[in-house]
Amino acid sequence: MFVSFNIIIILLASLLVLMGAIAFLRVLFEVIYATGNQQDTFLLGLMKRENIPNWQTLQQKAEISSTTLWQLRDGQAASMKLGELAQVAKALSIPFSDFLEKLDVLPPHPELEARRQECLELQKQLQVLAKEKDALRQEGMRLHEELQQQRTELTHEFRTTTFEKLQTLLSNYPSIYQMVSVKPELPAKNVLSMFTPLENLMKEWGYEQIGKPWEQVPYNPQIHQPDASDMTEGEMVYIRFVGYRHKEDILCPAKVSRTLPMGVGSRG
Known part of the structure; x- marks a missing residue:
């Protein structure tokens, strides 16, 4: 009976540690997702001008996937489709050519x-x-x-x-x-x-x-x-x-x- 109680204590402790780790990773991921990527400063400036409060709203307004948005934020715009980039440019009310130039998609x-x-x-x-x-x-x-x-x-x-x-x-x-x-x-x-x-x-x-x-x-x-x-x-x-x-x-x-x-x- 005593052994079973110790096992339960160990399992509960392990579960608490695991939940804490998951919560920490979640917070860390949200922080990383919110700011800090290569193009975030540029994109956040445009979002502020258009009163777009967060990335999720931008994703919905531009009608793109979360993976595509992550590529854009991470400076991988060159691997995206031009149609997707055009949708984001439209959502941010910036001329498409200027948007591509700022993202270094097209060489000057x-x-x-x-x-x-x-x-x-x-x-x-x-x-x-x-x-x-x-x-x-x-x-x-x-x-x-x-x-x-x-x-x-x-x-x-x-x-x-x-x-x-x-x-x-x-x-x-x-x-x-x-x-x-x-x-x-x-x-x-x-x-x-x-x-x-x-x-x-x-x-x-x-x-x-x-x-x-x-x-x-x-x-x-x-x-x-x-x-x-x-x-x-x-x-x-x-x-x-x-x-x-x-x-x-x-x-x-x-x-x-x-x-x-x-x-x-x-x-x-």
Whole structure:
């Protein structure tokens, strides 16, 4: 009975030693598998860039076997199939030619390298041209807006200058028109049709007439020019000569008086 108990103790001790050895070898293998192979530094850098957390994930993403992955890590890429290398390059988002070059699968070729450098230079030139094109487009838009602004300013200046030249005629024309309407025997009646284009011009420019000839209105110093200095705001006056405005701008105030022109009498 005593012998059997010793044997059991020995067997248990041996089993514990064996399990410890297996656990140690497993940890050692995992450490060796995780880092330390010839291409691990290069591959781990690419994996970090692509957020690939471990070798198993890379293996699954590239759809290769564990043996193939071990060959790759151990610097045996030359013995792998090009299709497998292409899958790994795709999983790591690196150009296939660059991947092969980094793994020393293909010897460097001076002519190919020169062509690659030319391609890189052309890519840089294309980027510069794209930036220049965008800058030219922005400049074109700025110039277009500037021309539109200048056009608006020139149009406004032209209208203002033209109005200043026609101001006397425009101010007197409505009064003459009213006079001829009341006294059609005046020979000036035949001339009134000549003023129609001026009315059309004012409408086209958006210029509005202030008041009507001989119209009685409350005196407003903002839009009326009195013929006497003692006029008070709100006092009833007659418009002798109309004024003009453009939107909020008063181009010229209407001339007003307390009386109508001599011979006209009351407003008809």
